[in-house]
Amino acid sequence: MAKLNMVQAINLALHQEMAKDKDVIVLGEDVAVDGGVFRLTEGLLDEFGKDRVLDTPLAESAIIGTSIGMAMAGLKPVCEMQFSGFSYLMMGQFEAHATRMRARTHGQFTVPMVIRMPFGGGVRALEHHSESREATYAHLPGAKVVIPSGPRNARALLLAAIRDPDPVVFMEPKHSYRAFREEVPDQEEVMPLGKSQVVQEGTELTLVSWGAMMRPTLKAAAQVEKEHGTSIEIIDLLTISPMDSDTVVESVTKTGRCVVVQEAPRSFGVSSEITARINDKAFLYLEAPVRRLTGFDVVTPYFGREKSYLPNVPRVVHAIEETLKF
Amino acid sequence: MPRKQIAKFSVQHLQVLDENGKLDAKLEPNLSENELLEMYRWMRLARGFDERMLKLQRQGRLGTFPPNTGQEAISIPVALAMKEKDWFVGAFRELGGRLIRGEPMTSSLYYYNGWEEGNILPDKELRILPTSVVIGCQIEHAVGLAWASRYKGEDAAAVCFIGDGGTSEGDFHEGLNFAGVWKAPVVFIVQNNQWAISIPRESQTNSQTIAQKGIAYDIPCLQVDGNDPLAMHVAITEALDRARKGEGPTLIEAVTYRLMMHTTADDPTKYRTEEEEKRAWEKEPLLRFNKYLKDKGFWDDAKEEALLSEVKAKIEEAVKEFESPLEWQQDEPFKHVFGTEHPVITQQHEDFLANVKREADHG
Numbered sequence: 001m002a003k004l005n006m007v008q009a010i011n012l013a014l015h016q017e018m019a020k021d022k023d024v025i026v027l028g029e030d031v032a033v034d035g036g037v038f039r040l041t042e043g044l045l046d047e048f049g050k051d052r053v054l055d056t057p058l059a060e061s062a063i064i065g066t067s068i069g070m071a072m073a074g075l076k077p078v079c080e081m082q083f084s085g086f087s088y089l090m091m092g093q094f095e096a097h098a099t100r101m102r103a104r105t106h107g108q109f110t111v112p113m114v115i116r117m118p119f120g121g122g123v124r125a126l127e128h129h130s131e132s133r134e135a136t137y138a139h140l141p142g143a144k145v146v147i148p149s150g151p152r153n154a155r156a157l158l159l160a161a162i163r164d165p166d167p168v169v170f171m172e173p174k175h176s177y178r179a180f181r182e183e184v185p186d187q188e189e190v191m192p193l194g195k196s197q198v199v200q201e202g203t204e205l206t207l208v209s210w211g212a213m214m215r216p217t218l219k220a221a222a223q224v225e226k227e228h229g230t231s232i233e234i235i236d237l238l239t240i241s242p243m244d245s246d247t248v249v250e251s252v253t254k255t256g257r258c259v260v261v262q263e264a265p266r267s268f269g270v271s272s273e274i275t276a277r278i279n280d281k282a283f284l285y286l287e288a289p290v291r292r293l294t295g296f297d298v299v300t301p302y303f304g305r306e307k308s309y310l311p312n313v314p315r316v317v318h319a320i321e322e323t324l325k326f
Numbered sequence: 327m328p329r330k331q332i333a334k335f336s337v338q339h340l341q342v343l344d345e346n347g348k349l350d351a352k353l354e355p356n357l358s359e360n361e362l363l364e365m366y367r368w369m370r371l372a373r374g375f376d377e378r379m380l381k382l383q384r385q386g387r388l389g390t391f392p393p394n395t396g397q398e399a400i401s402i403p404v405a406l407a408m409k410e411k412d413w414f415v416g417a418f419r420e421l422g423g424r425l426i427r428g429e430p431m432t433s434s435l436y437y438y439n440g441w442e443e444g445n446i447l448p449d450k451e452l453r454i455l456p457t458s459v460v461i462g463c464q465i466e467h468a469v470g471l472a473w474a475s476r477y478k479g480e481d482a483a484a485v486c487f488i489g490d491g492g493t494s495e496g497d498f499h500e501g502l503n504f505a506g507v508w509k510a511p512v513v514f515i516v517q518n519n520q521w522a523i524s525i526p527r528e529s530q531t532n533s534q535t536i537a538q539k540g541i542a543y544d545i546p547c548l549q550v551d552g553n554d555p556l557a558m559h560v561a562i563t564e565a566l567d568r569a570r571k572g573e574g575p576t577l578i579e580a581v582t583y584r585l586m587m588h589t590t591a592d593d594p595t596k597y598r599t600e601e602e603e604k605r606a607w608e609k610e611p612l613l614r615f616n617k618y619l620k621d622k623g624f625w626d627d628a629k630e631e632a633l634l635s636e637v638k639a640k641i642e643e644a645v646k647e648f649e650s651p652l653e654w655q656q657d658e659p660f661k662h663v664f665g666t667e668h669p670v671i672t673q674q675h676e677d678f679l680a681n682v683k684r685e686a687d688h689g
Binding site for chain 1: 446469662
């Protein structure tokens with residue numbers, strides 16, 4: 001057991017899985033010699049050699065396109081998009097082929113691959129480096145979308161993603177890369193995809209979030225509990241798609257109130273889907289409308305304005321209080 | 327400091343059998359009578375099948391499809407030169423090649439009549455990828471397959487087809503670049519049929535040849551008369567040999583002509599002349615190959631007649647099977663969204679079945 005940050009935890013997962021399975025190939029821009037611009041793939045080249053850790057030319061579509069070929073031939077490519085903001089260049093390959101191959105051949109050909117990409121704001125990054133676009137990928141049938149929130153679950157979910165039979169978009173909240181450390185067991189630990197986690201039990205209100213927003217969510221809950229003595233249940237979504245509605249629905253059935261905290265723009269987002277599912281299954285248990293505390297439907301501002309646009313602890317506290325008062 | 331030339335490039339054109347059936351004996355490949363006749367039989371079958379599919383489509387018995395007529399001399403010699411472990415990565419005008427690789431004739435009928443079942447191979451190890459409708463993507467799949475084959479130590483290459491229009495796509499260039507850097511065992515074949523729906527070759531690219539696009543990626547390239555099956559045989563054999571020796575990719579521009587419409591939903595009279603089409607028909611591959619075989623003493627009109635009725639019988643058999651009742655279920659897609667079970671899909675599957683049942687109950 002060691003205290004690792006998310007970068008180290010993901011790196012550990014890659015090392016362990018590559019050692020275990022020679023079909024796992026890592027490829028992307030600057031992933032080999034440089035170890036990735038965020039150092040997620042550091043040391044892999046030395047340990048596994050250039051046949052398994054590939055510095056590719058700079059072309060997102062071809063990274064995914066060639067990975068689709070590798071996956072169809074029985075390998076398990078784990079590719080890196082250097083930033084999620086560059087990933088739209090591979091969208092054609094991903095939508096037209098990665099997500100569909102299973103369906104169009106009734107499972108004869110499949111595309112088991114992982115696309116890792118850092119995403120989200122809060123690190124004073126360049127333009128195109130701070131967006132949260134999980135909904136874009138989650139809307140595609142056949143795609144799995146996973147977002148860890150801390151070192152331990154990042155390691156366990158990445159292992160599951162690599163072993164999964166389907167294409168998985170593994171979105172890494174880069175604000176959390178080095179923000180904190182957690183005990184991560186040396187022994188392999190795997191968390192199932194498609195399952196959310198109740199990280200704190202409570203009875204009066206349900207908070208749902210994922211990725212980097214879990215931190216302000218937890219802090220806000222602690223503050224409200226301290227100030228008002230409210231019992232809050234907190235759910236970490238972990239897998240965005242296919243979404244585990246049961247855990248959220250069960251919780252809201254118990255608490256009757258729900259706030260969803262999302263970094264991404266509000267409209268057509270994951271929080272909207274969660275709200276719809278609560279309406280489908282728990283409408284009569286609701287004592288207040290499901291509240292969406294989200295980013296805004298604006299083009300992500302440069303980092304000079306970034307802070308004022310991201311959900312933060314006071315905003316989550318406010319949303320909780322309003323929902324409790326309703 | 328004087329400027330100096332640091333690189334020099336050239337592009338070759340290969341033709342063995344010209345449009346009049348005249349042979350360049352020095353270039354003639356060493357193919358046996360049996361091999362030549364096999365090639366010709368496949369070309370006749372592909373042509374006959376294509377013509378039959380067009381009739382079926384016009385009669386409302388088949389959906390929209392892209393005819394292959396005139397392009398038989400490309401995928402057929404290519405597929406015949408491939409080995410069992412090689413990957414066949416098509417676009418959508420490789421009917422003959424697909425049949426040679428072992429795809430049943432019914433597959434094309436099912437696929438173009440709206441059934442995913444047309445993509446399912448009798449055996450996955452036939453290594454034929456499904457049709458690529460989105461232009462250009464398949465280039466990169468072939469590079470990945472080729473890379474994986476080498477990684478696994480298989481003595482295999484990937485052969486990938488694309489059209490002249492596809493060479494304008496970014497994926498074409500990205501894929502060629504990757505293949506060059508990786509020295510991947512892959513052969514790219516551009517079926518330059520002069521038309522990408524309504525866009526003629528000269529509006530598609532300002533390059534003098536399409537073959538020269540390989541030069542930018544240091545990929546050996548060759549322009550071939552794509553209506554000449556002998557030249558295509560020579561070109562693919564060289565390219566596959568290069569791939570198997572670890573010398574990397576090859577780009578072949580096969581110059582041909584799309585004698586029919588882009589798909590059956592297209593009307594070429596809107597953008598090209600009958601005269602142009604008439605000239606192209608004079609150069610089509612079967613005419614010259616037939617003459618060549620006759621000149622060699624391998625073929626005659628009686629054999630031709632026997633072949634045509636054999637082809638017709640095969641096609642009718644496939645059509646009969648295609649039109650026999652299907653037992654495929656409407657809810658099949660729910661079983662193939664993911665390789666794992668998820669409540670959200672299970673729930674929607676149940677909703678779907680309930681809808682179907684309700685509609686059936688209410689007539």
